[in-house]
Amino acid sequence: MxxxxxxxxxxxxxxxGASLLCAATTxxxxxxAAATAPAAxxxxxxxxxxxxxxxxxxxLLAVIVGIVGKILRVYDLTSQIQGKKPxxxxxxxxxxxxxxxxxxxxxxxxxxxxxxxxxxxxAASVHGVSLDRMFMVTFFITVPVFFITQICLFGFAFVxxxxxxxxxxxxxxxxxxxxxxxxxxxxxxxxxVITGFFTWKTIxxxxxxxxxxxxxxxxxxGHQFQFEIRYPGKDGKxxxxxxxxxxxxxxxxxxxxxxxxxxxxxxxTIFLPVNKPVRxxxxxxxxxxxxxxxxxxxxxxxxxGLPTYVKFTPTxxxxxxxxxxEDPKFEYLLYCNKICGGGHYNMQRVxxxxxxxxxxxxxxxxxxxxxxxxxxxxxxLVTPADTTGGQKKLAxxx
Ligand SMILES: [Cu+2]
Numbered sequence: 553m554x555x556x557x558x559x560x561x562x563x564x565x566x567x568x569g570a571s572l573l574c575a576a577t578t579x580x581x582x583x584x585a586a587a588t589a590p591a592a593x594x595x596x597x598x599x600x601x602x603x604x605x606x607x608x609x610x611x612l613l614a615v616i617v618g619i620v621g622k623i624l625r626v627y628d629l630t631s632q633i634q635g636k637k638p639x640x641x642x643x644x645x646x647x648x649x650x651x652x653x654x655x656x657x658x659x660x661x662x663x664x665x666x667x668x669x670x671x672x673x674x675a676a677s678v679h680g681v682s683l684d685r686m687f688m689v690t691f692f693i694t695v696p697v698f699f700i701t702q703i704c705l706f707g708f709a710f711v712x713x714x715x716x717x718x719x720x721x722x723x724x725x726x727x728x729x730x731x732x733x734x735x736x737x738x739x740x741x742x743x744x745v746i747t748g749f750f751t752w753k754t755i756x757x758x759x760x761x762x763x764x765x766x767x768x769x770x771x772x773x774g775h776q777f778q779f780e781i782r783y784p785g786k787d788g789k790x791x792x793x794x795x796x797x798x799x800x801x802x803x804x805x806x807x808x809x810x811x812x813x814x815x816x817x818x819x820x821t822i823f824l825p826v827n828k829p830v831r832x833x834x835x836x837x838x839x840x841x842x843x844x845x846x847x848x849x850x851x852x853x854x855x856x857g858l859p860t861y862v863k864f865t866p867t868x869x870x871x872x873x874x875x876x877x878e879d880p881k882f883e884y885l886l887y888c889n890k891i892c893g894g895g896h897y898n899m900q901r902v903x904x905x906x907x908x909x910x911x912x913x914x915x916x917x918x919x920x921x922x923x924x925x926x927x928x929x930x931x932x933l934v935t936p937a938d939t940t941g942g943q944k945k946l947a948x949x950x
Contacts, residue, residue: 564618571611646713653706660698672846673877676868676884676905679755680849686751690744758831758861767829767863770822773804774834774841774854774888777895780804781822782921785815790833795857798837801926808922808930817918822886822903824866825911831863844889845903847873853890866905873905 628639675684760766769790771782782804784790791806791813798805806813824830834843836854843862844851852862874882888899906914922932 564615567611568615571608642714646710649706649709649713653702653710656702656706657699673873674868675847675849676866676873677848677850678865678867679751680847680864681867682751683755683849686744686748689747693740693744755864758863760829765829767831768825769831769833771804771816772832772834772843772854772886773837774843774892774899775837776839776893777888777899779841779843779886779888779899779901781819781901782806783817783819783915783918784812785817785920787812787815791816793835795837799929801923801929804921806921808932814922816921817915818921819918820901822901823911823914824903824905825908826866826869826905828908829863829865831861834860834862839892840890841888841892841899842890844887845884846887847884848903851889854888869905869907871906 624639624644632638675681758767766788769784769788771780771790771793773780773782780803782790789812791808791810793805794807795805797807806816808814832843834852834854835858836856838856840856841854842851843854845864848864848866850862850864852860854860868876870882870884873884874880884903884905886901886903888896890896892899
């Protein structure tokens, strides 16, 4: 359908009718829901009404633009019939281009000043600093290019708009210009991509590096709607898991045939010693979740059946960051950022970066994964009847 047909009277009335129907349905659907819905649903309702509001506003704006166009056309034709000078569409289009440029530049300024203040505080991990550096380099290269090209594009459309006083100069080709705008972006992009590749390589290499301290392994298991946290015990090694061993007491399916599992610990909060490498061993039990720690500039999916890893070294303690952001209640957080179901919004754990001494003191207070209920289930508890035989009964994993 040609664009001009959109404004045919039949199409226009159909669009208005559909919009009114949509508005009425939305309002009617929301009214009883809002009256009965618990407070937690209010945000979702408001959001939904917000979307309908903006869609309708856009349609209204489109209709207004269409009507103004029609009025101008009618005015133009009437003027021509009356023998008056017709409208100068070149001027109108030139002014529209200039207004669009000014509105766009103000929008970009607003983005930088208002949205910019909402950006994250400084990176709190070693690799986060190099990621931020890459971001800033890309930003300082692309932003001037953005402003120059937009100003030239719309500025030229305005300054050199069609006029009876001058004739357009036919300038079909210039090899030098072609070379400049091909070679310079190619070089810049190659440098950015190669730098990015090496940074990415160091981030995704989760193995321990020779000569550097061994990473602390922490087990993170995502399920609807929480992350379970398991720390290695004194041996510093996490025991293996096997999903077929999952029971009510053995929620993570830890395999106790592996001796390393015996002293593993469970925690509610993730404590990390500052300046020590940490490796998160990640998996999901139901749907895809994601382990997202924006302050450490780290994110990786938690996938059922596919272990993923993320290794990083925190560099700023929670206390130091509280002072930096001037918020005594600041906490680093680990969020799920995959929309994984109804309780997704609340799927998070506090991450606290502390000194080595604070970490050691905290770790000894954590409860063992192998608790009494699990020992009972695995028939590892020694009952008086067992002791008479002088042998401990140990039936692992049934
Ligand atoms: Cu999730």
